[in-house]
Amino acid sequence: MKNSIITGASRGIGKAITEELALSGYNVALISRNNHHPSELVRTLDELKEKIKNNNYDYKPLCIGFECDISDKFRVKEVFSKIYDKFGSIDVLVNNAGINSRRSLNVDNIPKWFENLDDNLSGFDEEINVNLRGSFICSYIAAGYMLRNKRGSIVNISSVKGIESTTSLGYGASKAGMIKLTRDFAKALGAYGIRVNCVAPGFINCGMTSELSDEKKTEYKKKIPSKRFGDVEEVAKVVRFLASDNASYINGECINVNGGYLMI
Numbered sequence: 103m104k105n106s107i108i109t110g111a112s113r114g115i116g117k118a119i120t121e122e123l124a125l126s127g128y129n130v131a132l133i134s135r136n137n138h139h140p141s142e143l144v145r146t147l148d149e150l151k152e153k154i155k156n157n158n159y160d161y162k163p164l165c166i167g168f169e170c171d172i173s174d175k176f177r178v179k180e181v182f183s184k185i186y187d188k189f190g191s192i193d194v195l196v197n198n199a200g201i202n203s204r205r206s207l208n209v210d211n212i213p214k215w216f217e218n219l220d221d222n223l224s225g226f227d228e229e230i231n232v233n234l235r236g237s238f239i240c241s242y243i244a245a246g247y248m249l250r251n252k253r254g255s256i257v258n259i260s261s262v263k264g265i266e267s268t269t270s271l272g273y274g275a276s277k278a279g280m281i282k283l284t285r286d287f288a289k290a291l292g293a294y295g296i297r298v299n300c301v302a303p304g305f306i307n308c309g310m311t312s313e314l315s316d317e318k319k320t321e322y323k324k325k326i327p328s329k330r331f332g333d334v335e336e337v338a339k340v341v342r343f344l345a346s347d348n349a350s351y352i353n354g355e356c357i358n359v360n361g362g363y364l365m366i
């Protein structure tokens with residue numbers, strides 16, 4: 103049985119990835135900041151355990167959860183070490199945790215341009231700190247354990263916004279940075295049996311898109327060749343493929359899961 107860590111596993115895409123991996127035989131360690139009351143992480147863990155109990159397969163994966171801010175290197179080190187001790191190896195890491203501060207360049211308000219710098223910069227800093235720096239910390243620490251076994255697979259969750267232009271500059275830059283990190287880690291670790299790949303979802307029915315107005319959703323759907331938003335399971339299945347040995351010769355790639363949105 104292989105062992106996996108999924109960051110941002112308490113809801114949305116991360117929750118679907120966790121279920122997909124657990125129900126295909128991986129032990130799963132769920133990570134989130136867990137700053138919701140009642141605890142989303144605990145609820146997700148309980149739901150998952152129930153699903154595992156009710157499935158008919160002969161394997162029963164272990165599910166454990168940790169409260170951990172991925173931008174805190176000391177906490178990530180501590181938590182990953184506990185997971186390694188519990189599972190005996192770390193075979194798969196999915197860097198899914200992410201935030202969108204919803205700061206947007208507002209060029210309509212030129213008189214307030216300088217005044218708005220601090221607000222924009224704080225959003226930019228948060229997004230780079232969690233999405234990009236946090237993924238770096240998790241990849242670096244997980245790779246330390248993967249290198250011991252000369253085996254592993256890391257999957258980063260970027261975004262269509264890391265490819266197309268966006269007014270959410272920190273979010274876009276952090277997600278573009280994740281695609282670059284994917285390639286550079288892949289190049290450094292490839293000789294040691296560790297693959298690093300990326301998935302760039304488009305508009306997915308969950309968390310980050312739920313805040314869009316119905317009008318905006320309709321507008322976006324018109325631009326998507328598949329004429330709909332994706333479901334979390336449609337991202338999770340691609341992650342499962344990339345994590346597995348079925349993708350053994352895919353390394354440093356970024357797969358778009360966006361219903362054809364970026365097609366030229």
Ligand SMILES: NC(=O)c1ccc[n+]([C@@H]2O[C@H](COP(=O)([O-])OP(=O)(O)OC[C@H]3O[C@@H](n4cnc5c(N)ncnc54)[C@H](OP(=O)(O)O)[C@@H]3O)[C@@H](O)[C@H]2O)c1
Pocket residue numbers: 109110111112113114115116133134135136137138142170171172173198199200201232236259260261262302303304305306307308309310311
């Ligand atoms: N939804 C979309 O349409 C879409 C499209 C493209 C890309 N993506 C990417 O897919 C990923 C998941 O998106 P989603 O819509 O499922 O997001 P979501 O519903 O907002 O969930 C985000 C998850 O990340 C966790 N998280 C946030 N900051 C964290 C931190 N510092 N440390 C640890 N965990 C943290 C959250 O848990 P806590 O709140 O407990 O910390 C939560 O579990 C993100 O990276 C996002 O950028 C989403």
